[in-house]
Amino acid sequence: MALPEKLVTEFDELCSHYPERRSGLIMALHRCQEELGGWISPETMEAVAGYFEMEPVEVYGVASFYPMFRMTPPGEHVVSVCHNIACELRGAPDILKKVCEVTGASVHGTSSDGKFTVETVECQGACTTAPMFDLDGVYHEELTLESVEKILGGLS
Amino acid sequence: MIPANETYLLNRVQNKGSETLASYREHGGYVAIEKILKENTPFDQVIEELKDSGLRGRGGAGFPTGLKFSFMPDPEKDPRPRYLAVNADESEPGTCKDRILLREDPHGLIEGILIACRAIRAEAAYIYVRGEYRKEYNNLFAALAEARAAGLVGKNIAGSDWSCEIWMHKGAGAYICGEETGLMESLEGKRGHPRPKPPFPAGFGLWGQPTTVSNVETLFNVPFILNRGARWFRTMGTEKSPGNILCGISGHVERPGVYEVPLGISTRTLIEEYAGGVWKGRKLKAFFPGGSSTGLLPASAIDTPMDHDGMKDAGSMLGTAALMVLDETACTVRAMEVVARFYDHESCGQCSQCREGTQWLYQIFRRLENGQGRVEDVELLDSLAHGMAPGKTICALADAAAIPTHAIVKNFKDEMMEHATLGRCPLSHDHSTKEKREPAEAGA
Ligand SMILES: Cc1cc2nc3c(=O)[nH]c(=O)nc-3n(C[C@H](O)[C@H](O)[C@H](O)COP(=O)(O)O)c2cc1C
Ligand code: SF4
Ligand code: FES
Numbered sequence: 001m002a003l004p005e006k007l008v009t010e011f012d013e014l015c016s017h018y019p020e021r022r023s024g025l026i027m028a029l030h031r032c033q034e035e036l037g038g039w040i041s042p043e044t045m046e047a048v049a050g051y052f053e054m055e056p057v058e059v060y061g062v063a064s065f066y067p068m069f070r071m072t073p074p075g076e077h078v079v080s081v082c083h084n085i086a087c088e089l090r091g092a093p094d095i096l097k098k099v100c101e102v103t104g105a106s107v108h109g110t111s112s113d114g115k116f117t118v119e120t121v122e123c124q125g126a127c128t129t130a131p132m133f134d135l136d137g138v139y140h141e142e143l144t145l146e147s148v149e150k151i152l153g154g155l156s
Numbered sequence: 157m158i159p160a161n162e163t164y165l166l167n168r169v170q171n172k173g174s175e176t177l178a179s180y181r182e183h184g185g186y187v188a189i190e191k192i193l194k195e196n197t198p199f200d201q202v203i204e205e206l207k208d209s210g211l212r213g214r215g216g217a218g219f220p221t222g223l224k225f226s227f228m229p230d231p232e233k234d235p236r237p238r239y240l241a242v243n244a245d246e247s248e249p250g251t252c253k254d255r256i257l258l259r260e261d262p263h264g265l266i267e268g269i270l271i272a273c274r275a276i277r278a279e280a281a282y283i284y285v286r287g288e289y290r291k292e293y294n295n296l297f298a299a300l301a302e303a304r305a306a307g308l309v310g311k312n313i314a315g316s317d318w319s320c321e322i323w324m325h326k327g328a329g330a331y332i333c334g335e336e337t338g339l340m341e342s343l344e345g346k347r348g349h350p351r352p353k354p355p356f357p358a359g360f361g362l363w364g365q366p367t368t369v370s371n372v373e374t375l376f377n378v379p380f381i382l383n384r385g386a387r388w389f390r391t392m393g394t395e396k397s398p399g400n401i402l403c404g405i406s407g408h409v410e411r412p413g414v415y416e417v418p419l420g421i422s423t424r425t426l427i428e429e430y431a432g433g434v435w436k437g438r439k440l441k442a443f444f445p446g447g448s449s450t451g452l453l454p455a456s457a458i459d460t461p462m463d464h465d466g467m468k469d470a471g472s473m474l475g476t477a478a479l480m481v482l483d484e485t486a487c488t489v490r491a492m493e494v495v496a497r498f499y500d501h502e503s504c505g506q507c508s509q510c511r512e513g514t515q516w517l518y519q520i521f522r523r524l525e526n527g528q529g530r531v532e533d534v535e536l537l538d539s540l541a542h543g544m545a546p547g548k549t550i551c552a553l554a555d556a557a558a559i560p561t562h563a564i565v566k567n568f569k570d571e572m573m574e575h576a577t578l579g580r581c582p583l584s585h586d587h588s589t590k591e592k593r594e595p596a597e598a599g600a
Binding site: 018027030065067083124125 | 237246247248249250251252254255286287288289290291321323325326327328329330331342343344345346347348363404405406407408412413414444448478480481482486490491494495498501502504
């Protein structure tokens, strides 16, 4: 697989910001994940390695270090529930349970209809509006069991 | 009643369109950098002003900012390219202050970056924004484009002969990339493995060149100090911790939020006045003063001043001033189980003390909370933490896990012992029922 032309053009510009081309790698992986199916597939890994003139295993070594990069394909929607201390104090364990209940997914799993992937994440910087989750890249804060139902129920 | 202290950090965020150049200009924006460029203010003078102000870093360590800037080598003797790395990775649990500035007042940060870059004679700044902050990233990106179009970023800034680039960069969910050398590795497209120090960033930083790393809120203070002077800055806060700080109050309080307060304010005022008191009319049990890396203090410490010395004297740390409140129904062992799980998850694994130590801390806190702990576990936790820190590892993440461990053993030993002797959490019979406790209150 070759990288789409659009991404190559973008990456050329991106890498010009740094004295060393490789510095663009993490930003490039983000864009690949956004554009190419919500995860970093082995094919994507190889294409990115080709672009940066690195070994695929080296790209894998970097990508796998960062929790935001997925090595398996996610469901249609991804719910990332914060389970760190400020959210825990405001009821995150109940929120997480509710999320699993509404979506039919288990924690770090995907629902059988492929609609939802549910995961726990560490503090997202929304502690004063806890509890929270991130749904497909958008924060939902000050969650209640009712609002969880409303937000996710509308999608399932 | 919230006391009527002078504020400046959050004054603009209420304005409609506060994130735009027009709004920033309307409120005196870019005046400081334009004045510096027009008058060709000597580099040292800016650094001296920052030194005089006593501004200390807001990223957690509280290092004096002017002094840090002065560590950059003299370009006459060391002509290598040099950089500013802006730490917008904000991932210390409890901390959500930089987020407001990035999202609502990005031009204030950009002006701070420009002044800092000119003072340390950096040719470029890289802003490392945590990957999850999408809206914040986009607002800052848009502000940067506006500033560039207005000739305030890039070549010949504001018509002067000075040029400086500002580029944005994204993290991808790793806490350790907030540590300054982990951040630099990550910016170079690698795993975020902290580097041994020395060499320090001022000599060997990004791409091996002289680099200064500063936090968002720190740089945000800079234009205010240049505009109004070091003496004005020192009218707020304390002798050793001057200025205002953004204090995020979370957990069991009536009004959680990010509040701008003078350093040295009492924790009681923060909890009772700003945050409206402990929620549901309950009693205070404990609090983390500045994020999960700072030692949990008992309710009796409520009159501790929120500043570097005050918190140190009380046996904790100011950290990021992210105050997390636990009410009387909360279990401190459960809180530390969650905190230890976090450090276990985030250890980069380079140092065995940290890699193994964080894992053991988590396992032991967990078994105590779940009723499988032993009385000896209390001492074991303390001795494990001694084996990890201070100064035994490449970076301070191991310390960040060890410090709150020592604190809970010191301040809440009885509660830990009770877990071991009862064979369960005294506040809830077992872990699974505990998670069901007060379901209706979640998020109230
Ligand atoms: C494990 C660890 C995580 C850190 N995370 C952050 C962070 O998210 N944001 C930040 O500004 N500083 C963080 N720091 C502190 C930085 O290393 C550095 O001291 C700071 O960015 C310097 O900026 P300042 O002098 O303006 O405070 C962290 C430090 C450690 C040891
Ligand atoms: S102390 Fe922990 S996080 Fe820091 S370098 Fe060592 S293993 Fe990595
Ligand atoms: S602890 Fe959940 S957002 Fe900070």
